[in-house]
Every structure is written in structure tokens, then in C-alpha cells.
Amino acid sequence: xxxxxxxxxxxxxxxxxxxxxxxxxxxxxxxxxxxxxxxxxxxxxxxxxxxxxxxxxxxxxxxxxxxxxxxxxxxxxxxxxxxxxxxxxxxxxxxxxxxxxxxxxxxxxxxxxxxxxxxxxxxxxxxxxxxxxxxxxxxxxxxxxxxxxxxxxxxxxxxxxxxxxxxxxxxxxxxxxxxxxxxxxxxxxxxxxxxxxxxxxxxxxxxxxxxxxxxxxx
Amino acid sequence: xxxxxxxxxxxxxxxxxxxxxxxxxxxxxxxxxxxxxxxxxxxxxxxxxxxxxxxxxxxxxxxxxxxxxxxxxxxxxxxxxxxxxxxxxxxxxxxxxxxxxxxxxxxxxxxxxxxxxxxxxxxxxxxxxxxxxxxxxxxxxxxxxxxxxxxxxxxxxxxxxxxxxxxxxxxxxxxxxxxxxxxxxxxxxxxxxxxxxxxxxxxxxxxxxxxxxxxxxxxxxxxxxxxxxxxxxxxxxxxxxxxxxxxxxxxxxxxxxxxxxxxxxxxxxxxxxxxxxxxxxxxxxxxxxxxxxxxxxxxxxxxxxxx
Numbered sequence: 457x458x459x460x461x462x463x464x465x466x467x468x469x470x471x472x473x474x475x476x477x478x479x480x481x482x483x484x485x486x487x488x489x490x491x492x493x494x495x496x497x498x499x500x501x502x503x504x505x506x507x508x509x510x511x512x513x514x515x516x517x518x519x520x521x522x523x524x525x526x527x528x529x530x531x532x533x534x535x536x537x538x539x540x541x542x543x544x545x546x547x548x549x550x551x552x553x554x555x556x557x558x559x560x561x562x563x564x565x566x567x568x569x570x571x572x573x574x575x576x577x578x579x580x581x582x583x584x585x586x587x588x589x590x591x592x593x594x595x596x597x598x599x600x601x602x603x604x605x606x607x608x609x610x611x612x613x614x615x616x617x618x619x620x621x622x623x624x625x626x627x628x629x630x631x632x633x634x635x636x637x638x639x640x641x642x643x644x645x646x647x648x649x650x651x652x653x654x655x656x657x658x659x660x661x662x663x664x665x666x667x668x669x670x671x672x673x674x
Numbered sequence: 675x676x677x678x679x680x681x682x683x684x685x686x687x688x689x690x691x692x693x694x695x696x697x698x699x700x701x702x703x704x705x706x707x708x709x710x711x712x713x714x715x716x717x718x719x720x721x722x723x724x725x726x727x728x729x730x731x732x733x734x735x736x737x738x739x740x741x742x743x744x745x746x747x748x749x750x751x752x753x754x755x756x757x758x759x760x761x762x763x764x765x766x767x768x769x770x771x772x773x774x775x776x777x778x779x780x781x782x783x784x785x786x787x788x789x790x791x792x793x794x795x796x797x798x799x800x801x802x803x804x805x806x807x808x809x810x811x812x813x814x815x816x817x818x819x820x821x822x823x824x825x826x827x828x829x830x831x832x833x834x835x836x837x838x839x840x841x842x843x844x845x846x847x848x849x850x851x852x853x854x855x856x857x858x859x860x861x862x863x864x865x866x867x868x869x870x871x872x873x874x875x876x877x878x879x880x881x882x883x884x885x886x887x888x889x890x891x892x893x894x895x896x897x898x899x900x901x902x903x904x905x906x907x908x909x910x911x912x913x914x915x916x917x918x919x920x921x922x923x924x925x926x927x928x929x930x931x932x933x934x935x936x937x938x939x940x941x942x943x944x945x946x947x948x949x950x951x952x953x954x955x956x957x958x959x960x961x962x963x964x965x966x967x968x969x970x971x972x973x974x975x976x977x978x979x980x981x
Binding site for chain 2: 503504505508509580581582612616617622637638
């Protein structure tokens with residue numbers, strides 16, 4: 457992680473284009489049928505337990521099994537591979553892009569995710585901090601809790617099976633927590649962002665600068 | 675009667691002389707021998723104790739001590755105890771384990787694929803339900819994921835915890851089981867929510883025979899997970915419309931689908947929402963329709979019936 461961050465450049469970039477661009481890919485092979493058109497506004501999956509499906513982006517059918525795929529993020533359909541509508545696609549083929557308007561908090565998180573070590577969910581499941589980590593967080597706050605490779609940091613709960621998850625990554629403090637206990641997390645989604653202890657002042661500087669400068673420039 | 679004298683040899687004999695012939699009359703009759711061979715590691719070593727604090731803890735100690743000695747841990751080892759003094763359910767809930775019940779833990783080296791592992795919890799519930807059936811408890815009994823109930827009251831519970839070997843990092847499932855067989859008296863906090871097989875059957879049950887039968891059903895259902903994996907690799911079972919036989923059997927033995935339920939990760943202390951169960955997905959997820967009309971599938975948590 458570099459100490460040299462060109463704040464002006466990063467902020468200028470977000471000011472000139474305050475959007476995130478999320479590519480949507482086919483989740484598996486099959487025949488796709490689009491549920492949206494170019495320029496359509498889409499709503500993300502929502503609800504306290506992510507139980508309210510978002511706008512259906514596409515339906516994919518493989519061997520008579522159809523799945524409707526809802527948007528996980530709100531925004532506008534900014535590109536659409538219309539030539540693929542009604543055709544067979546391979547798994548992972550890009551289908552469209554959603555242009556998502558970023559909030560200040562998301563911009564800070566985006567910048568932080570470039571400088572933090574992100575530990576990702578190994579499987580789609582519910583995650584909890586291990587008892588030891590949870591008690592340390594409750595006593596001192598996450599940003600006072602140091603973790604190192606081999607530490608039992610999470611419990612993964614799936615189909616009444618609780619599995620300890622041992623941290624593998626850079627040692628440091630738990631700076632950001634991206635999951636909520638009891639809410640299912642998709643495989644590959646960051647669970648925590650870890651920061652080496654000597655880099656904490658740099659992270660704080662990023663947050664302060666973005667908060668102050670973003671409001672000033674807005 | 676206690677289960678102290680159960681041996682691996684008795685399990686092997688039961689599998690060959692009782693379980694196999696019975697399965698050869700069932701829907702997977704042509705593959706019964708192969709399925710039981712896949713599952714025959716279950717109960718291949720057994721240790722019996724008069725009393726333990728927790729069987730899961732004993733399993734952890736066994737794995738750790740074996741690995742520290744440089745010895746590979748044998749998958750399928752079963753630890754039984756006549757009584758447990760510090761047993762607990764999920765979220766540290768009370769689990770009363772006096773003499774008369776079947777209390778123990780199976781050590782399973784996790785060599786299943788993640789897809790099969792999803793169904794492991796369901797298979798354990800199926801095994802218990804199948805073991806209860808000859809005692810007149812043949813109705814639908816499983817509540818998602820794998821609680822086994824008689825007349826709406828819990829008779830068996832299971833807990834699966836992961837454990838990593840300290841030396842080689844091998845992943846194990848510790849499959850804890852507790853079945854109220856002949857223990858009929860429960861502490862006040864379990865009154866009305868726990869029952870025993872003897873209470874239901876009206877007569878004492880041969881604990882040793884029941885225990886051997888349950889272990890054999892475990893061997894079958896876990897063997898089935900390995901068998902289907904092998905078939906999947908030959909893409910026989912990967913065809914559209916394929917429903918895993920463990921899931922098929924679970925559906926036959928469960929009364930969850932169609933029930934109005936309350937769901938929560940810890941549903942006793944933190945119920946989250948109510949819904950109607952509309953089905954169980956191919957990977958075991960609980961499909962529900964919420965009061966708002968939205969559909970939702972859960973892969974973790976527990977339910978209680980409202981109707």
C-alpha cells in the first residue's frame with residue numbers, strides 16, 4: 457500500500473463522473489432474455505434481509521430451468537448487448553452495464569477498498585465473528601482488534617453447519633466490516649477490510665480529505 | 675440397556691445382514707451395495723464412554739492429539755457416551771443428556787464437494803428419522819434443516835461443527851447427535867418441547883439395537899452423498915430435473931413444506947419474519963413466500979411452525 461495518494465486526482469475523477477459502472481455477466485450458460493432496455497432505471501434487491509428482489513435484469517434458461525436474475529444495485533442500464541437477447545450465451549459473458557450513482561460514503565469505501573486488504577467470503581453463507589473476536593470488538597471496537605494469518609476470525613453458518621474460518625491475508629487491524637450477522641453474503645464479497653497498523657493514519661487521512669473536499673467541491 | 679458395548683464389527687455385520695438387504699428392496703436397489711461401500715467408513719472405529727462433558731470436545735481432542743503425534747485421523751470414528759454432563763444445542767441452548775439416550779459425535783474428514791456438503795445436514799436428519807420409523811414413528815417428522823419431531827415435540831437434534839487439524843490443516847466435520855431414546859424425564863426448561871422415543875412407543879427401546887440402526891442409516895445417507903458425487907462426475911446425475919436422492923428422501927420425511935413458519939438465525943431469541951414454506955431448493959435451501967408476497971430462499975437459520 458502506497459503512502460503517496462494523489463487526492464486531487466482521485467476526487468477530480470469522482471467529481472467528473474460520480475458513478476460506479478457494474479458489468480452484469482451471465483451466471484451460467486443458457487438462453488438469455490432481457491428484462492430491461494437501454495436507459496431503463498433499475499432498483500436493487502432490498503429489504504431487511506435482502507428478501508425483496510430487485511428489477512429483473514434478465515432471465516436465463518438452461519435445459520428448461522429458468523432463472524430470473526434481479527439487479528443487486530440501483531442505477532441506469534448504460535449499455536446492453538441487445539444482439540444477445542434470445543440467444544445462447546456462455547457462462548460469464550457480459551450482458552449489460554449498470555451505471556450506479558455513488559454516494560459520498562460509497563466513494564470513501566471505493567477508495568478505501570483500493571488500499572485495504574479485503575478478505576472475501578469463501579462461500580455464499582452467513583458469517584459471524586468468532587466469539588473471541590466478537591468479544592474484543594465489543595470491548596474496544598473493530599479498529600482496535602488486530603488479526604494475523606491463522607487466527608480464527610469468523611464462523612461460517614450454512615445449513616446448520618458452523619465452520620470456523622481462519623484468516624489468511626495481511627496482518628493488521630479490522631478497519632472496515634462489510635457484512636451484517638444474519639444476512640447472507642455472496643461468495644467472493646468482501647467481509648472485512650484489513651489495514652496494517654502503521655497505515656491507519658493514512659486511512660484516516662483519506663476519509664477526512666474525501667469528506668471535507670467532496671462537500672467543498674459539490 | 676446401554677450402548678457401551680457397540681463395536682465396529684457389529685456395525686459392519688448389521689450393514690451386511692440387515693441394512694443392505696433392506697436397501698436392496700428400495701428405490702436404489704441396484705446401487706445399494708455400492709452406496710453402502712461408500713458409506714462403510716461411518717462407524718469403522720467406535721469409542722464408548724461412561725460419561726463425557728461433550729462428545730464434540732472429545733472429537734476435537736482426538737483429532738488434535740492424533741495429528742500432533744503424526745497420525746492421520748481415521749474418518750468415520752464415532753464417539754459415544756452413556757451420558758453427557760455439559761451438552762448443549764445451538765446457541766448454547768440446553769440439551770439434557772442423561773443415561774438412556776443416544777449421545778455422540780461422528781468425525782467426518784471433509785472430502786465432499788461443497789455442493790454435497792450442503793446436503794450433509796439434511797442426510798443426518800433423514801438417518802434419524804429412518805431409525806425411528808420401525809418404532810411406530812413413521813409419520814413425517816423432519817423440520818428444516820434436521821430437527822426430528824414426534825407430534826411436534828423434539829426427539830432428536832444435530833449440530834455440525836467444523837474443525838481444522840492443528841498440524842496438517844485437514845478439515846473435519848464433527849457431526850454431533852442427540853436422540854432421546856429411553857430418557858423420559860426432562861428438566862423444567864425442556865418440558866413440552868422435548869420428548870423421547872420410549873414416551874412415543876410406550877415401551878422401552880433396545881438402545882443398542884437402535885444405536886446400531888441409526889449408525890447404519892448414517893452410513894447409507896452419507897454413502898449416498900459420495901455415490902451421487904461419483905455419478906455426477908459421469909454426468910449421469912447432472913442432468914436437468916435430477917433431484918438428489920437424499921433430498922428426495924428428506925422431502926418424503928419432512929412436513930415443513932406448506933407450513934406457516936417464523937424464521938430466524940436464532941429463532942428462539944431473535945425471530946426475524948414469518949412466511950409460508952413453498953419448497954426446498956435442489957441445494958437444500960428453504961424456499962419461502964413472505965407476508966409481503968416476495969419469495970426468499972434461506973440457507974442458514976432455523977424455523978418454528980406457526981400452523
